[in-house]
Amino acid sequence: MRNRTKPERGRFMERFAVAMCFTLLAGTAAAAAPPAATIVKGGNGRGAPACASCHGADGGGQAAAGFPRLAGLNAAYLQYQLDSFATGTRSNPVMSPIAKALDQDERHALAEYFSRLPIPAAAANGTAPPAGDALGEHLATRGRWSRQVPACIRCHGPRGVGVGTSFPPLAGQSATYLANQLRDWQQGKRKNDPLGLMQHVSSVLDEADIEAVSKWFAAQPAAPKGGE
Ligand code: HEC
Ligand code: HEC
Secondary structure, eight states, X not given: OHHHHHHHHHHHHHHHHHHHHHHHHHHHHHHHOOOHHHHHHHOOSSSOOOTHHHHOTTSOOBTTTTBOOOTTOOHHHHHHHHHHHHHTSBOOTTHHHHHHTSOHHHHHHHHHHHHHSOOOHHHHHOOOOOTXXXXXXXXXXXXXXXXXXXXXXXXXXXXXXXXTTTBOOOTTSOHHHHHHHHXXXXXXXXXXXXXXXXXXXXXXXOHXXXXXXXXXXXXXXXXXXXXX
């Protein structure tokens, strides 16, 4: 009898120990990095609020508030922006503290998550460009060569649908958001752009240019994955 119970108790203890280990590991993993979908809906419990409350559950953003669309943007671009907010090369009173409250794994997972969402209909359909916006269209499609600024679409793709990992879409992003970015570059609040390309571009634009070109791009239909 004794010989039989001992090994059984031993095996039970072994299984118990293994089970405890799994529970502890799972617990640690969950505390360190809740899955992206959980953070989007409810935040990460460590200071980052639900992304959906501003960017929408569909990732479409809120045009009037200047909350950008994230759905369908390139994952590497999105992660680079979150990293930039976290390290301070891009500064915004709302997004900087949120990005700092996310760890590296969470920023990666959230970038992947939003990049996989389909482009919401409002952005995909586009709207009629504002009447009489010759200035916006000219800057977008011809640039300002007198100041060494190529057409925006040379880098941002046809109608601004975006190109690859480095050139984000402008099409279907709200005019408020786009104009905020151009002003942030002018004021040095955003300085994360490769080779200072956008610092140069924005430096030759005045307020009327910014308004016009932002409205032109906001009206253009967005295309999946930046037309990749
Ligand atoms: C309280 C509102 C709010 C919440 C919540 C919020 N954001 Fe933002 N987000 C903003 C604003 C405002 C901007 C634009 C900042 C700027 O103008 O530079 C922004 C910009 C971004 C950008 C840059 C997009 C681009 O095209 O460059 C990313 C990426 C982003 N947010 C991801 C997230 C993620 C992921 C979460 C959830 C963890 C989140 N945001 C939660 C308001 C919010
Ligand atoms: C020489 C290439 C180049 C040209 C020309 C160019 N851009 Fe950009 N633009 C970039 C790059 C690169 C980025 C991404 C910067 C980063 O990673 O933060 C960018 C980003 C932007 C953003 C931020 C988008 C977002 O989601 O946050 C806006 C707005 C923008 N550009 C507007 C314009 C406008 C308007 C023009 C024309 C007047 C223009 N760009 C011309 C290279 C260019």
